[in-house]
Amino acid sequence: MTIVVTTPTGHVGSRVVRLLLQAGVRPRVLVRDPGRLDAGIRDRLDVRRGDLTDAAFVREATKGARTVFWVDPTPHTDADPIGTSQRTAAPLADAARAGDVARVVLLSSIGAEKRDGAGHIDGLGRIEEMLDATGADVLHLRCGYFFTNLLLDVDALARGVLTTAAGPHAPMPWVSPRDIGDVVAARLLGESWKGRVVQGVYGPEDLTYTQVAAILTGALGRPIGLEVISEDDVREGLRSAGLPPGAVEGIVGMTAGTRGLKPDPPRDAVTTTPTHLAGWAHTHLRPLLGPATPA
Structure with a gap:
């Protein structure tokens, strides 16, 4: 069984790689910089060095694979994020259509089902459609909001501020990338699913930003206030x-x-997956903030 893992050094991919190794599978990993792989497992992997935006590399590196785990590598800062996401995944779709790849597990997102009007998430909707048209077995994992996105706000959280342009009282799924990795690995190893399958990965509960601020206050040992800004504020920033x-x-x-x-x-x-935000924040976020400033 040949399983290809893209972005194997990311929050999800690194977890998937370890679980596959523990299951006795030697995954084929597609990576731009092999030096970023964990030195303790590097020799146990089939490492293919290249760029996922290189169509020839993707076709060659996925050829003959039973299953591919595809994570769109397009940064949100790309000038044409939706188009780039679509173009980057096109070689994988070609490989699946040609029969070089039998199954694809796609890391998608809530909102991809809209197909239009969800910003860069529309790129994942386009990829879902491309893969659906190949005739291969395809599994779309539509995930909630990653806990790890909070790592982008460490400086603000250290000042006691959580900023959002989302509605403060609107619940949404929040999920640990580790839990996503667990689901991905189970699906990559499982042989029972066929055709087109859509599965949500939503964490243990839906949370509003007001609730998240309260959870972080307890987990981080400092008051975290919520600052709601407008979409125009985000644009200007x-x-x-x-x-x-x-x-x-x-x-x-x-x-x-x-x-x-x-x-x-x-x-x-x-x-529904098990990891709660409070425990994750205490373990992964609190050590990054330093001591709380006395009131």
């Missing part, structure tokens, strides 16, 4: 940082386009 217009709208659209969205599929026992 991104423009000031030098991002091109396509990237700005791709980022703003992800929040605007999923506001009030009811995830598809709905939450149930299969889509």
Whole structure:
């Protein structure tokens, strides 16, 4: 069984790689910089060095694989994020259509089912459609909001501020990438699914940003206040940082386009995963903030 893992050094991919090794599988990993792989496992992997935006590399590296785990590597800062996501995944779709790849597990997102109006998430919707048209067995894992996105706000959290342009009282799924990795590995190893399958990965509960601020206050040992800003505030900040217009709208659209969205599929026992935000924040976020400033 040949299983290809893209972005094997990321929050999800690194977990998937370890679980596959523990299951007795030697995964084929596609990586730009092999030096970023864990030195303790590097010799146990089939390492293919290259760039996922290189169509020839993707076709050659996935050829003959039973299953591919595809993570879109397109950064949100790309000038044409939706188009780049689609173009980057095209060689994989070609490989699946040609029969060089039998199964694909796609790391997708809530909102991809909209197909339009969800910013850069629309790129994942396009990839879902491309893969659906190949005739291969395809599994779309539509994930909630990653806990690890909070790592982008460490400086603000150290000052006691959680900032969002989302509605403060609108619940949304929050999920640990480790839990996502567990689901991915189980699906890569499982042989029972066929055709087109869509599965949600939503964490243990839906949370509002107001609840997240309260959870972080307890987990981080410091008061965390919620600052709600407008979409125009976000746009101005991104423009000031030098991002091109396509990237700005791709980022703003992800929040605007999923506001009030009811995830598809709905939450149930299969889509619910165990790791709670409080424990994750205490373990992974609290050590990065330093001591709290006395009131």
